[in-house]
Amino acid sequence: MATPMTPAQWRAALTAEGVPFTELDGWTTRGRDAATGNVFGPVNGVLNHHTAGVDSLNLIAYKGATALPPPLAHAYLPKSGVLVLVAAGRANHAGPAAKNAFDAIVAERTIPRPNKATGTVDGNDRLYGIETEGLGDGKDTYTRRQYDTWVRFNAAICRHHGWGAGSAAGHLETSVEGKPDPAGPVEGYGRRGRFTLTMTQMRADIAERLAHPASWSPPAPQEADMPAYTNLGIAQPYQLAPDAMEPIAFTAEWTDEAGDHPAGSAVFVKGAARFTGLIGLVFTGLPVGDVVQVRMSEYEGDTFKADHPVHEIIGTAGGTFGIVPLVKRLGAGRSMRVRLLNQAAAPITVKSAVLSALVWKEG
Structure with a gap:
């Protein structure tokens, strides 16, 4: 009282x-x-x-x-x-x-x-x-x-x-x-x-x-709620045939802090997650003016669910370099794959493919 x-x-x-x-x-x-x-x-x-x-x-x-x-x-x-x-x-x-x-x-x-x-x-x-x-x-x-x-x-x-x-x-x-x-x-x-x-x-x-002084504050959310940096790459250069839609197998030079990147797979992130970043691609043998399309698609297991906008990288003299932006959220149970479509008349070499992104896991 x-x-x-x-x-x-x-x-x-x-x-x-x-x-x-x-x-x-x-x-x-x-x-x-x-x-x-x-x-x-x-x-x-x-x-x-x-x-x-x-x-x-x-x-x-x-x-x-x-x-x-x-x-x-x-x-x-x-x-x-x-x-x-x-x-x-x-x-x-x-x-x-x-x-x-x-x-x-x-x-x-x-x-x-x-x-x-x-x-x-x-x-x-x-x-x-x-x-x-x-x-x-x-x-x-x-x-x-x-x-x-x-x-x-x-x-x-x-x-x-x-x-x-x-x-x-x-x-x-x-x-x-x-x-x-x-x-x-x-x-x-x-x-x-x-x-x-x-x-x-x-x-x-x-x-x-x-139980604490009045000035006390509860602990901040655990670091698992913070974004984890991911750096993924291909193991070695490979040939990309004309008119072939092939996935990029991100398997080398990568860390897996967010726990979302299965090794030996073309999948680079699994939901529920948000991510933002860039894919850097280097091609050799792509004729000037010819195009390689970069397509990102969502899957549940091996079942296709949705396509993201298509990006086009146009051949330039002395080799071709392109940057593809990533800003997306994936729902629980979904994964993202990246595929390349060579629209040139002859094979080209995918010399390098590097993904750098911040990944936020969601509960």
């Missing part, structure tokens, strides 16, 4: 925890205290919600919902991750909280399924509330930055009051009306990739923050 934070304490706690925030005009005096005769506080925890809508600030701060005058939360968190302080006083966000769930939050115990038969507590009097923008439909995704701010917000309040992560709860954990929030997929957090939001996971992330 604690006294609600003053505006100055809000600012200090959020700033120390690294929460990016703005202040909505009038937030320091906005609340339902005078209108209801119920003074906000003492407070016992933080209740987390999703908006089930988009661009909900106006609704939360000014418009309200059916039979619920504004404000509908103390803070609003959009996809940008920049928190908006909405109200310092009582807000219509929690409604009746099952007493068995509320008592568990106060004691920082495992929260049981809310049971109306145990009685109810007016959560609007006793809990801070945050509305985080998300549809809660299982598809709309909380951004990485948004979730990071969400965790920091909860930790800032808990740290200020000397609470543990058990003082943070979701509306679905207290509601006697069957509220489902917060829910939905999260883009990622720290070194963790995409995951499904649960309050158990959020409390674990809040607890991790509280």
